[in-house]
Amino acid sequence: xxxxxxxxxxxxxxxxxxxxxxxxxxxxxxxxxxxxxxxxxxxxxxxxxxxxxxxxxxxxxxxxxxxxxxxxxxxxx
Amino acid sequence: xxxxxxxxxxxxxxxxxxxxxxxxxxxxxxxxxxxxxxxxxxxxxxxxxxxxxxxxxxxxxxxxxxxxxxxxxxxxxxxxxxxxxxxxxxxxxxxxxxxxxxxxxxxxxxxxxxxxxxxxxxxxxxxxxxxxxxxxxxxxxxxxxxxxxxxxxxxxxxxxxxxxxxxxxxxxxxxxxxxxxxxxxxxxxxxxxxxxxxxxxxxxxxxxxxxxxxxxxxxxxxxxxxxxxxxxxxxxxxxxxxxxxxxxxxxxxxxxxxxxxxxxxxxxxxxxxxxxxxxxxxxxxxxxxxxxxxxxxxxxxxxxxxxxxxxxxxxxxxxxxxxxxxxxxxxxxxxxxxxxxxxxxxxxxxxxxxxxxxxxxxxxxxxxxxxxxxxxxxxxxxxxxxxxxxxxxxxxxxxxxxxxxxxxxxxxxxxxxxxxxxxxxxxxxxxxxxxxxx
Numbered sequence: 001x002x003x004x005x006x007x008x009x010x011x012x013x014x015x016x017x018x019x020x021x022x023x024x025x026x027x028x029x030x031x032x033x034x035x036x037x038x039x040x041x042x043x044x045x046x047x048x049x050x051x052x053x054x055x056x057x058x059x060x061x062x063x064x065x066x067x068x069x070x071x072x073x074x075x076x077x
Numbered sequence: 078x079x080x081x082x083x084x085x086x087x088x089x090x091x092x093x094x095x096x097x098x099x100x101x102x103x104x105x106x107x108x109x110x111x112x113x114x115x116x117x118x119x120x121x122x123x124x125x126x127x128x129x130x131x132x133x134x135x136x137x138x139x140x141x142x143x144x145x146x147x148x149x150x151x152x153x154x155x156x157x158x159x160x161x162x163x164x165x166x167x168x169x170x171x172x173x174x175x176x177x178x179x180x181x182x183x184x185x186x187x188x189x190x191x192x193x194x195x196x197x198x199x200x201x202x203x204x205x206x207x208x209x210x211x212x213x214x215x216x217x218x219x220x221x222x223x224x225x226x227x228x229x230x231x232x233x234x235x236x237x238x239x240x241x242x243x244x245x246x247x248x249x250x251x252x253x254x255x256x257x258x259x260x261x262x263x264x265x266x267x268x269x270x271x272x273x274x275x276x277x278x279x280x281x282x283x284x285x286x287x288x289x290x291x292x293x294x295x296x297x298x299x300x301x302x303x304x305x306x307x308x309x310x311x312x313x314x315x316x317x318x319x320x321x322x323x324x325x326x327x328x329x330x331x332x333x334x335x336x337x338x339x340x341x342x343x344x345x346x347x348x349x350x351x352x353x354x355x356x357x358x359x360x361x362x363x364x365x366x367x368x369x370x371x372x373x374x375x376x377x378x379x380x381x382x383x384x385x386x387x388x389x390x391x392x393x394x395x396x397x398x399x400x401x402x403x404x405x406x407x408x409x410x411x412x413x414x415x416x417x418x419x420x421x422x423x424x425x426x427x428x429x430x431x432x433x434x435x436x437x438x439x440x441x442x443x444x445x446x447x448x449x450x451x452x453x454x455x456x457x458x459x460x461x462x463x464x465x466x467x468x469x470x471x472x473x474x475x476x477x478x479x480x481x482x483x484x485x486x487x488x489x490x491x492x493x494x495x496x497x498x499x500x501x502x503x504x505x506x507x508x509x510x511x512x513x514x515x
Contacts, residue, residue, distance in 0.1 A: 007297065007300065009288045009291070009292065009300055009303075009304060010287070010288055014291075014295065015295065015297075044303075046207070046299075049203050049206065049207070050207060050210065051207045051210075051211060051299060067297075067300055067303075069288075069300065069303055069304060069307060070307065071307070072307065072310075072311040073283070073284050073285040073288070073304060073307045073308045073311050074283045074284045074285075074308075074311055074313035074315075074316070075273075075274030075280065075281045075282060075283040075284075075285065075308045075309075075311065075313055075316070076274070076281055076282075076283030076284070076313060076315075076316035
């Protein structure tokens with residue numbers, strides 16, 4: 001098992017450290033761990049000190065941080 | 078960005094996180110406000126009871142019918158509203174507010190405890206390095222970390238509006254309160270904004286507020302900049318400082334178009350030149366003034382300065398001096414009593430004898446005394462020298478009584494002292510002279 005951190009950037013709660021089976025893809029990870037529609041979010045992976053826009057087939061590594069951010073955030077007065 | 082700068086930024090940010098995450102949030106003002114709301118609500122309820130209960134409900138009879146039309150509900154229903162419904166509502170409001178206050182206390186205290194995440198210097202440095210690697214231009218100058226976001230294009234139902242590039246700026250030692258959004262290309266709306274959700278470089282975070290704060294407190298500086306960029310790239314037309322159409326189809330309410338700088342300005346800055354029929358704004362500094370004659374405002378180009386009093390006047394209220402051509406206002410104009418032309422004060426003098434105003438063209442100068450006179454007062458010529466002389470310089474031949482000037486009359490008889498014209502002098506036989514000689 002490996003540990004992957006999930007950040008939803010919605011302001012509620014803290015980053016979650018989630019154990020996953022080694023070899024789990026990003027797509028599968030989000031299906032299980034994230035309730036929202038991934039299409040409404042951009043996903044970036046922080047791995048080994050760099051951040052990349054990961055594709056759905058990316059195989060998660062131990063210590064990766066998956067950061068989700070909405071594609072739209074409404075500013076307001 | 079070199080390593081020493083990264084370390085400096087990371088250190089500043091880490092210190093802020095360490096301080097901010099342990100500092101409990103002060104909710105006392107919030108609680109006090111909520112208590113006051115509750116008290117006000119209770120007072121309102123009492124006031125409503127006293128006021129409405131004094132109003133007599135009106136009941137209208139329907140013509141040709143035994144039924145009655147109730148304009149306002151009848152007294153029993155009215156009383157129920159006052160004594161039960163409004164009271165229940167206000168009591169519920171008070172209860173809810175108390176519950177909210179308690180909930181807030183519990184929530185914030187738990188948040189304060191949970192936010193104590195350790196952010197190491199290495200973590201902070203990694204965040205800075207990732208930021209440098211993600212955005213094209215990241216700078217650190219005078220203590221401000223700036224990230225360039227390019228090509229902010231917003232769209233509404235009608236148009237795509239390119240607002241250009243922006244810089245997201247923070248002070249790493251206080252990122253939460255120092256956030257500024259700086260427009261690079263200064264693409265301004267007709268109402269003076271560079272972005273619908275940015276006012277005076279302050280971002281209206283809206284839905285993004287909680288996410289931004291969480292990212293900062295948890296040491297996720299890259300996520301912070303990322304979220305700010307997303308807010309800048311999202312157009313929320315329901316809550317804007319100014320709508321997007323002010324960039325491409327402005328209403329220009331309370332505005333006018335300045336012909337000089339070719340921009341829309343507030344009506345308060347409007348100067349209308351009645352002469353050239355153009356609008357100017359305060360920023361163009363048209364240098365105008367109110368005409369000293371008619372009082373109408375005109376721009377600096379259309380105003381003339383009176384050569385005598387140096388007040389500004391419009392072209393309709395000045396006249397060119399007939400002699401020197403200088404502009405003179407109505408108050409300073411002088412009319413030559415001889416030729417009736419308009420002149421300035423420097424081109425007019427008063428006749429020594431009759432005090433008429435005489436322009437330089439109409440002035441006569443007595444060759445004897447050089448006094449300035451009008452032509453009327455110098456219309457007599459000396460019989461001897463034929464010069465036109467003033468009244469002061471006129472005299473008469475004692476013999477023939479012809480008009481001669483005082484200069485020519487100086488050749489008086491040495492014996493009798495009579496002033497005579499030349500002819501009379503030649504034929505003059507002075508008796509005194511004969512007596513002396515005899």
